[in-house]
Amino acid sequence: MPPGNPFRIFSPLNFYEFASSRFGVFPEIKAFSFRAFFKLRELVRHHRFHILHDNQCLGYGQVLWKTLGIPVVATIHHPLSIDRATWFENPSTLKQKVKRVLYYPLLMQGWVSRRMDRIVTVSRDSAREIASAFGVAPEKIRVVYNGLDSEEFAPLPGWTKKPNNLIFVGNSEDRKKGLLYLLQSLVYLPQEITLTVVDGGAPQRAFGPLLTEKYGIAHRVRFTGKIMPGDLIRHYNSAEVAVVPSLYEGFGFPAAEAMACELPVVACTAGALPEVVGDDGAGILVPPRNAKALAEAIWRLLKDPDLRRRMGRAARERVLKLFTWEKAARQMVEVYQEAIDAHG
Template identity: 35%
Template sequence: MRVALSNAARVWGGAERMTLAVGEGLRVRGHKVTLFCRAGSPLHQRAERSLPCVPILGGMDLSPRTVARSAAALRRFRAEVVVTFAVKDPRWLVPAARWVGVPVVVRHPMDRPLPRTPYHRALYAGVERWVANSEATRATLQRTAGVPRERIVLIRNGFDVERWAAAPPADLGLPPGARAVGFVGRLERRKGLFELALAWPRVAARIPDAYLVIAGVGPDEEAFRAALAAAPRVRWLGFVADPAPVLRALAVLAMPSHFEGFGLAAAEALAVGVPVVATATSSLPEVVAHERTGLLVPPHDPDALAAALIRLLEDEPLRIRLGAAGAAEARARFALDRMLDEFEALLLEVAR
């Protein structure tokens, strides 16, 4: 099977990691894979080591130049199916694929509404199948874009769980006996950064050996740093290429997002045996089971977030129990091979 993947994102995040994982995994399984991406993007820089890349994506919606170049590249590659991974990709790849008669699968990466203007309805009509990475995202696609449920395939994110579980813990430079609460991800408001900033002083006052460890970069980093400027015991790691060792070194992961598409950092924390405090919103309750693999709190509630973090930091047996259950859950539900099996079956069905 000849598969063209696309992802025009300018940043590196969960959707980009899944794009690369699917591309590399399908190639290992004997399929021909090429990646359409944005020139010089973090994904382009990483993917060109293992996948043929076509770095031509960019420009306005329905950019004639991008659509024409994409159609020509699909024809040269003799693509049998196109899979888009970033939100803007369909605005170029759907018309390009229709031009050359190739079916398109759109993976919608985020639990956010899609517009239903005449333009968008016409665009969505050219999509053969949709992939949602959570039930929450699938429901949003049905509700906002009017996509029939039978055209939406649920494929949850997957990763190399065993590699993550075997990663050695990072040296975070903390004093002996310190307990680390971690945040791992893009530093953007929707991740609940400012609720965490409000919760942390209460946690730090109650748990004198607790440290907040923040791994990531993003558009709201400056404001987040300012919000935590007076807070005690905060460590900033910046961008971390491989977060597995950082997660292994944590006592608890905080994920107070306002919405997600899936919640990859939460699943990865479970894989290394770290319990998660997450918000009971969007897809996160599908990843974190309340009182079984972590604790769920209401979104936008710093007091509830602080109370849950304090509870886990003070109760080591609870942390151990939730962590062990989370590791078993990750092995059962989030394996890379399971995700690749499901993508491969879908694409073989759709490919012309």
Template identity: 35%
Template sequence: MRIAMVSEHASPLAVLGGVDAGGQNVHVAALAAALAGLGHTVDVYTRRDDPGLPPEVDLCPGVRVRHVDAGPPEAVPKDDLLPWMPQFARVLVDAWAHERPDVVHAHFWMSGLAAVQAGEATGVPVVQTFHALGSVKRRHQGAKDTSPPGRVVTETTVGRRVAAVVATCTDEVTELSRMGVPVGHVRVVPCGVDVAHFSPAAAPAGPPRREPVRLLVVGRLVERKGVDTVIDALADLPDAELCVAGGPGADDLDGDPEVVRLRARATARGVADRVHLLGRVAHDAMPGLLRSADVVVATPWYEPFGIVPLEAAACGVPVVGSAVGGLLDSVVDGRTGVLVPPRDPQAVARAVRSLVDAPVWAAATGRAARERAVRLYAWERVAAATAEVYATVTTGVGTRDGVGTREVRAV
């Protein structure tokens, strides 16, 4: 099968850790590679954000990244890219007129906007993964939500028009239903994890331990990730240190606004000497860092899926996570980790203490997490399930509710 993926802002070649570079980049790169491993060929279309990028780059055998000229060839915040989606769609139409894919898989709502327009023009069925929904973002961020006006309405329109929606967790299905997207063509296929790279065999690494208990947070340094909740929890965990991996490189941390905010928070709580901001950590070093922790903590306000809990699970490390979004699926409360309410430092502290004070149970939790990660979330399994969705739409495009017959417009 020839597959086109559209990921307008999240290039699979991006360096992770920036504000707009995270789980979606990992997902697109790993899913494309796993699909190629099953014998498919994949072209990933992503926006050119650097004039020096070549037109095409081979990511791995069977996967080609194609840079699309849409907007200025420079870094642009993803929420500012909407005006260039018609141009992006025109490039896709031209490309698919010469080399038609069997199916298109769009990642993120703006990608869906461009992909549906191009798919209608070329007769190619489109599958959509949102990765994050504007209705959820607006609910939790309020006035801080920087999404363009009309995002939620456009997401609903895209969701109704594509041949299928691939949701990454069951919580997303509920949200899509509330938006008015027919759940009959929604399929749940989770994000995956490289269970060979992230493994209990990884030798613990990272900075020297300074306290008996090490907590680890990994992810982009943005407010909604809830790192401040873990900092606050340290006040009730006097024997614990917190390592935070993510954001800019270690040499550039001082200029990052979120780093400044988190350091001030740690100082105000009297725990600054036990909070260690590591900056960006290389992918190859991440398994060892995860294995150095007693508990990996992921306490976002909301999370469309969340890759880090899976990476920790694959390494056999128990997770304390917010009971939100994808974590409701990926963390089995009391069995592979502990779920807590978001923005509740006391609950985080109690959950961490329950694990570190019961090392036999914590070890069993880690083993159960690893077994479940291998069984449900290995990329080979996720790719096979995704390919099954592709197979269902390649023979039925245009037969449901006018799919493939009307133009999608941003509003």
């Protein structure tokens, strides 16, 4: 309930959020876009804005932002149709399917995205998916790769590797992260190979632990839960191989972070991962949903220390060349200037 005056729940936007959430709809996107418009309308009376930038809200109210006479740019990391499609791969009841269809506002986001002055996304693959799923004209889409702090994510001098240890970083409850196939791959690998799962996602994590029990590998898998950034960097530096078995990534921060720490990567040929890992010796790419292929690539690296070192060095060089925040910032400024110039 709203603090102070509980009757404010009956104001149009508050009541819409309350009522629609009872039916499993995700109302925050639409409500926020209108609230933002009302606030922006106040602000433009006293402040001058050269550009408005939305980060994947894409609510109906965002189209009203354009009435303020300011160009609007939106970032779309990837279309939510991918999340919905991956979710539907898992067994579910009819009620769950209906709730999931209501949860993802695909029609609204597609309609709004086509009306933005420019769309920014984080990979060429995401650009293709946005054009296909939302019908955005390709000439309006600009690719700006994500950056990371390569001074923080870096090799730690003198840090000791844990032999035969793999690392997975991601939300284990998110099926498109592919943890299922990584855990299956451990069955094909020698018993001494262990896995550290760094999971900062859902507070209640059941999917991963249940699978480790099912496959008889619970003693080989450690779930850290949510950890601080410094601890994450130490985990990267302790592992010998990073595995990113995702079924889709709009970019793939875990791959880039591991690469910045001079860690060789085994990843899937899914989404933007081939763009991040590349074909210049930073890692090994395998088909998605293929536990045996993952196991073979992991074993190839674990049994060859020289290959791991070469790939690790190539991985960091690739990050320093392509995925810095400085480069991302320069490219974003170019997109802003382009949108401003086109707006007149």
